[in-house]
Amino acid sequence: MLKSFNLLKQLGSVGKSQDATDLLTEDLVMVEQRVEPAKKAAQVIHKKLLGCLQSQLGLDTERRMKKLPLMLLSVSMAESFKEFDPDSSIRKVLEMCCFMESHLAATLADFELKLEKEVLEPLNKLSEEDLPEILKNKKQFAKLTMDWHNARNKSQASTGPQAKHNGLKEEVEEAWRKLESIKDQYSADLYHFATKEDDYANYFIRLLELQAEHHKNSHDFLERNISELKENHSQTDSQENNSKQKVYGEPLLTHLYNSGREIAVPIQECVHMLLHTGMREEGLFRLAAAASVVKRLKSSLDGGVVNHSEFNDPHAVAGALKSYLRELPEPLMTFELYNDWFQAAGEKELTDKLEQFKIVLKKLPSENYNNLRYLVQFLSCLSEQQAV
CATH class of the missing domain: 1.10.555.10 (Rho GTPase activation protein)
Structure with missing residues (x-):
């Protein structure tokens, strides 16, 4: 909060400057240097995250789930266990595995939907809309600064009649007005970026939180159901062994x-x-x-x-x-x-x-x-x- 307040005071003093070299304070120059890397980071990470997805963007949870490899595995298991008789231990295990893979697919689809809404979309907006607008104003600011310098140098070098000198002076003033206008806009952009920088960093924290939540839910589900599956399978084996004791090699x-x-x-x-x-x-x-x-x-x-x-x-x-x-x-x-x-x-x-x-x-x-x-x-x- 104190950092943002000090930056706001510095931005307020910028408008009083009459020299283009002082249009941006030292702190604003530091903020300016972080805009381009932020845009690049958002673009690269957004692209790599898209490559990590197993489902298609823009679909709801149910439609995403149908296209996931885990769901296709579950369907294959369902088709496979039908070939066994009802008492087969393989059938019983495959039935449980089919249910578990289906649940994991639903969990993954829900995770990827949250990832799209809470991380991918904000990163895309940041890299394709918000930061490009700041960089556009930066480019315009640099151009108008150059225009103002050229107009001022031309006016100072003029040796012609007074009327011509007055005309050049008006060009300098007009160039300055335009520069002042874009300076105000660009400074406001940089200030906005500085105040939102922590929010932008939170996108990456949110990525880790969603991953942690997804893996924890999947792990808890697997641990709970694997224990149940092993217990049931062990009971089935025990019953089968009791009813079908081996003969050869037994006392x-x-x-x-x-x-x-x-x-x-x-x-x-x-x-x-x-x-x-x-x-x-x-x-x-x-x-x-x-x-x-x-x-x-x-x-x-x-x-x-x-x-x-x-x-x-x-x-x-x-x-x-x-x-x-x-x-x-x-x-x-x-x-x-x-x-x-x-x-x-x-x-x-x-x-x-x-x-x-x-x-x-x-x-x-x-x-x-x-x-x-x-x-x-x-x-x-x-x-x-x-x-x-």
Whole structure:
């Protein structure tokens, strides 16, 4: 305020000057030197800001939003998730992402509309209207100053008749009146610029404020919704994992507990399929099947859904069964009883051997005993069939 008051006093004293060299005070000369850089800064920054926009000028928020890349991304997500079944986790995540990208597009459109109204339009007016008018008066001031100097020099150098001298004097006075008029206008322009300079600087501060507001709103929205998305996705994964527990590589007791079964799925399903297709197959547990078929069958068993008609190669079924037994963290016959089994098998007399096997079998956990018994019964049946 004090700076503006002092400048106003200086401008008031300018009008009393009768020498063109004193028409502008030192402070006004300093103000004058800031006009051209201000115009250039406003022009350059306005142009660069336009390049930062992702939407078209002059549109309302809704119409801007439709043309934003973020909105096009949201639309693509909406089209993509329709291809998935309603229970797909990918569909559920894409649905949420679609909503979030759409909201971010709306937030961006609103930010760019505010930026246009509160920064771009004022900068454009400053660089294309307000400051060019001051510079136009500056140019006129310089021209009329030169005209006044020329008229005065011509009058002072005149040696002709008095009438001619009087005419030249009138030209000097007329040139001075014009110079005084433009000086008043130009000085007023400079004073106005000086008093508004802080307002012009605020355009750039407002740019940063709008950016901060936009990024904060976007960040808060993303943080809040990503947390919700992760929580929901985690719950979905947990539910799916509970309903579709992996079988291969899982401890036997864990699988039986989760599935509510007495016999493991791979053992029971593979035995059922082999009873129909593999009882007379030569080299059933010796010959290898196509790895891709075995892998597909294992995936089906892991998922809990097996279409028996899809797997008519008994060697692939036998391969899936052997793979399950190999991948058990602890074998059916258990690590703990390894030495007992070894000692029982070492008995020379068959009667003693069978008696020792019965003793070891009684030491097995019930889940191991039930599945081993089921498997041995199948192998016994297979042996009888292939012996015929």
